[in-house]
Amino acid sequence: MSNRRAAVKVTLLVAPLLLFIVVLHAWGDAMAGGLGRAVSSWQYPSRSHPPFVVRFPRRYEADVWAAPALEEFVRKEVKTHEGLGLQVPAAPVTVVLLDPETDPHRFGTTVEDPSANQGVFDPARRMILVRMERKVYQEKVTLALCQAASRLLLYDAGSARWSPWLTEGLLGQLEGTSPAEWRALTGELPGVADILKCTEADFTSHTRTAAGRGARLLVAYLLERRRDKFLAYYREEQAGLRPPFSDRIDDPEMVERDWKDWIQKLK
DSSP: OOHHHHHHHHHHHHHHHHHHHHHHHHHHHHHHHHHHHHHHHHHSOEEEETTEEEEOOTTTOTHHHHHHHHHHHHHHHHHHTGGGTOOOOSSOEEEEEEOSSOOGGGGTOOSOOOOBTOEEEETTTTEEEEEOOSSOOHHHHHHHHHHHHHHHHHHHHTGGGSOHHHHHHHHHHHHTOOHHHHHHSOSOOOOHHHHHHOOGGGGSSOTTSHHHHHHHHHHHHHHHHSHHHHHHHHHHHHTTOOOOHHHHTOOHHHHHHHHHHHHHTOO
16 A cells, blocks of 8 residues: 555544544533533423423422412412512522432522522522422422522512611511511520621521521511501612611610510410
8 A cells, every 4th residue: 555545544534533623622611511401401391380480300290389389479478568569570580499419500500509498599590499308398398489489579679788687577577487486486586776787697597596586576576566667667778778777667775675575475
């Protein structure tokens, strides 16, 4: 075989390999990403339940019961709390029901991985994520969905501009836990002035901490005993004005005396 013919054969054999390497180098990441998205779409199909798009592990078919419960919760809360100006979400909200193994970051979120039967709301991606157990407990998952949806409703109403204690307190209203249940938990509550000074970090741990309980009980009290003043204060907070509590409602020390007496009478 001549050197020329050998060179041609080598070229014909090597050229496809070189072309493959070039293509892989140029578009490999995009191809891998596309493959990853395709696998994710197959493993977690999505179904539209306006205003929600529900994604769930294929083997669970969880949207059959989760989506109606979530839709009913949102409609009920918007109607029940008309004074708060809540609205059914206009923009689509993605709801991801995670199995025990799936990393939530594969869906593009950066929020903390929820524990079993717990939910989180990612405002940046307008996404609710709830972690399910291998054996799905519908009641627990539904509760987690509704708790995360409460944060969604308040966020859409402007909670990013509000005082942290106000957001935490209103979550107690939407989540439906009675004030008496919060009172029954052990631990000394902070005073009203201390609650008003709380930062978001004070409420990042479980809401049954003293700060979370205090904020929820304070808002429940204000809505029952000083509703008109509280709603006027709330509307200013909603506008991002951060009005002085003492000017719009009352001196925190005076409120605290009546608040603690109200707590003691809870049943």
